[in-house]
Amino acid sequence: MNHIIxxxxxxxFMQVCLSDDRIDKLTKRVNELExxxxxxxxxxxxxxxxxxxxxxxxxxxxxFFEPSYxxxxxxxxxxxxxxxxxxxxxxxxxxxxxxxxxVSQFQIGLAFPLQNIHNDPRYGxxxxxxxxxxxxxxxxxxxxxxxxxxxxxSGGVGYAPFGQAPQLRELVLFVRRGGPQILRxxxxxxxxxxxxxxxxxxxxxxxxWGYNVYSFNRPEDxxxxxxxxxxxxxxxxxxxxxxxxxxxxxxxxKIDEIVGxxxxxxxxxxxxxxxxxxxxxxxxxxxxxYIEPSYFIHEEDLLLYTFVDFAQSALNKTAGTIADPFQxxxxxxxxxxLPTVFTRIRLGLTLHDYIQDNDVIQGKxxxxxxxxxxxxxxx
Numbered sequence: 001m002n003h004i005i006x007x008x009x010x011x012x013f014m015q016v017c018l019s020d021d022r023i024d025k026l027t028k029r030v031n032e033l034e035x036x037x038x039x040x041x042x043x044x045x046x047x048x049x050x051x052x053x054x055x056x057x058x059x060x061x062x063x064f065f066e067p068s069y070x071x072x073x074x075x076x077x078x079x080x081x082x083x084x085x086x087x088x089x090x091x092x093x094x095x096x097x098x099x100x101x102x103v104s105q106f107q108i109g110l111a112f113p114l115q116n117i118h119n120d121p122r123y124g125x126x127x128x129x130x131x132x133x134x135x136x137x138x139x140x141x142x143x144x145x146x147x148x149x150x151x152x153x154s155g156g157v158g159y160a161p162f163g164q165a166p167q168l169r170e171l172v173l174f175v176r177r178g179g180p181q182i183l184r185x186x187x188x189x190x191x192x193x194x195x196x197x198x199x200x201x202x203x204x205x206x207x208x209w210g211y212n213v214y215s216f217n218r219p220e221d222x223x224x225x226x227x228x229x230x231x232x233x234x235x236x237x238x239x240x241x242x243x244x245x246x247x248x249x250x251x252x253x254k255i256d257e258i259v260g261x262x263x264x265x266x267x268x269x270x271x272x273x274x275x276x277x278x279x280x281x282x283x284x285x286x287x288x289x290y291i292e293p294s295y296f297i298h299e300e301d302l303l304l305y306t307f308v309d310f311a312q313s314a315l316n317k318t319a320g321t322i323a324d325p326f327q328x329x330x331x332x333x334x335x336x337x338l339p340t341v342f343t344r345i346r347l348g349l350t351l352h353d354y355i356q357d358n359d360v361i362q363g364k365x366x367x368x369x370x371x372x373x374x375x376x377x378x379x
Contacts, residue, residue, distance in 0.1 A: 062091040063105075064170045066376045068177055072127070074352075074368030076119060082129040085111040087171060089139075098146070103158070105140035105169070109133075118326055118354075119366045120318040127368065139192070140169075154197040161199065161212040161230045162189050162245040163262040163275050172376025175273075175303065175336060176348050180290045181311035181328070182277050187286045188313075189247055189258045189277060190216045195225060208234045216247065224250050239266050256281055269296040271303075284314035284325075294336075306333035326366070329353040334372075344376040 070084040087109045094102045115130040116123045142156025159167045165179045166189060182188060195215035202209040212230040226249025234241040247258040260277040271294045278287035294305035309330040318324040334348030353359075354366040 058095045060093040062379060064089045064172045064376060064378045066171050066374060068372055068374035071371045072114070072368055075365040077127050077368040080129055082112045084114065084129065085109065089170065100146070101144050103140055103142055103144060104138070106136060106138045108136040116318065118316070118318065118324060119364060119368070120322065120324050121362045121364045122322050123318050142197070150201040152199055155195070157192055157194045158197060160189065160191055160193045160214065160216060160228060160247070162228065162247065163243070163260045163277065164264055164273055165275060166191055170378055172344050172378050175292060175294055175305050176307065176332075176334060177346055177372045177374040180275065180288070180292070181309050181330060182275060182288045182290070185286065185288050185311045185313050187281070187315045188279050188288065189260070190218050190226070192216065193228065206236050208236060208238070216249070218249050218251060221251050226250070240264070252282070254282055271295070281315075286313045286315060288312070301338045303336040303338065304333070305336065307331070326354055326358050327356045329355060342378045346372065346374045346376070348372045
């Protein structure tokens with residue numbers, strides 16, 4: 001009898017030990033699975049750049065970073081080299097529903113900007129890189145509501161849908177750093193829409209059509225809003241895009257109008273971008289036009305480009321106070337290396353050629369040459 005009792009106790013003890021061992025193994029396995037699940041969730045959030053915010057909405061994070069190094073020299077410009085610009089852009093978007101989303105972008109910059117860029121001797125200093133500056137600005141911030149499958153209504157502030165270059169969201173998309181003169185010439189278009197933006201896209205046959213209507217405020221007189229519009233057409237594969245843009249606003253008790261036409265063609269390895277913009281004013285009509293052909297000389301990671309870019313601004317003012325009209329050509333070219341779809345490394349050379357009556361002021365030649373080395377990273 002005693003032997004039987006001992007055998008029973010021994011059997012129970014062994015079963016308990018085995019159960020404890022199984023529990024330990026099972027617990028270890030559960031912990032491993034939890035770690036694997038956390039790793040998969042982390043990788044998924046990395047791949048689509050989406051995180052779950054504290055308000056339990058999908059938050060999309062993206063942006064860009066663009067540092068540049070610039071060298072300048074000219075007949076009356078001392079040779080200089082500077083880390084001219086370091087710009088960080090942060091994009092945040094949140095989907096509240098399948099019809100309503102929030103979009104924003106702000107930019108932070110650290111730069112040594114080029115002062116007296118047109119080399120006006122009346123300014124007191126020559127054309128030169130100035131002291132370090134730091135600043136930030138909001139370029140986009142709006143709610144976007146989907147009325148239909150392709151029809152949208154937005155409210156807030158964003159890039160004006162005018163032409164090609166002004167509505168690019170990321171600076172790293174420009175073939176040449178800083179883009180064309182349309183973005184750097186005073187008295188031309190208003191770069192941001194503010195208030196509302198209504199847009200639609202139509203698929204008709206083998207072609208795509210679209211239009212934009214928006215409000216904006218000119219910095220010269222923000223009390224009276226203006227109205228802008230764009231109509232565009234593209235082939236189904238977007239190898240060819242063309243459009244017509246207009247902005248109209250009341251200024252000094254008269255209606256000012258800015259009109260523009262643009263064309264972009266991407267055929268095989270060849271890309272051509274051309275744009276024209278003119279501001280009809282009572283005193284003068286500032287205008288600009290450029291053509292920028294480029295060609296992929298090695299697959300789609302080495303892009304060779306050239307350009308001719310003209311700008312005329314009869315109402316330009318040095319330091320905002322000294323009347324300094326100019327007419328200027330920019331000629332040049334360079335190379336883009338795109339090692340990944342998120343990276344653009346540029347080397348560009350530009351000849352700045354001032355013409356007509358204002359190419360020399362008080363014996364000072366305004367012409368100069370610049371070379372840019374820049375890196376653009378999108379994330």
